[in-house]
Amino acid sequence: MKTLSSLIAPLLLPLAVAASAQTVYRCGNSYSQQPCPGGNAIDASDRRTPAQRKAAEDGAKHERRTADTLEKQRVKEEESVARAAQQVEKAEQAAAAKRAAQKAAEEKEKKVTRTGRRQEPRYFTARDAAERKSHKKEAPPTGAAR
DSSP states (O other), rough: HHHHHHHHHHHHHHHHHHHHHOOOETTTTTTESSEEEEHHHHHHSSSOOOHHHHHHHHHHHHHHHHHHHHHHHHHHHHHHHHHHHHHHHHHHHHHHHHHHHHHHHHHHHHHHHHTTTOOOOOOOOOOOEEEEEEEEOOOTTTOOOO
């Protein structure tokens, strides 16, 4: 019995929908289900054939699936753009911190040179002991006559 009713119900559904269609009235530039003075009754039933209705429904389903796919793709792209922007921001912050550290080191180096000490080169230079002694200022002997 259930099988028979489940087969008949879809066949009777379009008839029920057609029977429940109400009269629509055109009142000037608007439409209403209520009659109005000077309004004309309009047949608002669906005049499409079942094949046309099915084709329209199938087209709507296809468009809905396509729209869902495009939305998912858009969301993925937006997320990847957001991640890339975060990476760029982190890189810019790291570069700014590095520039600040270099500037601080240069300022520190400048302060050392203002005190009168000789500025050392930024790169390493090997020297022997004899060179080191010649670079030092020789102090006059104590107790020497002037």
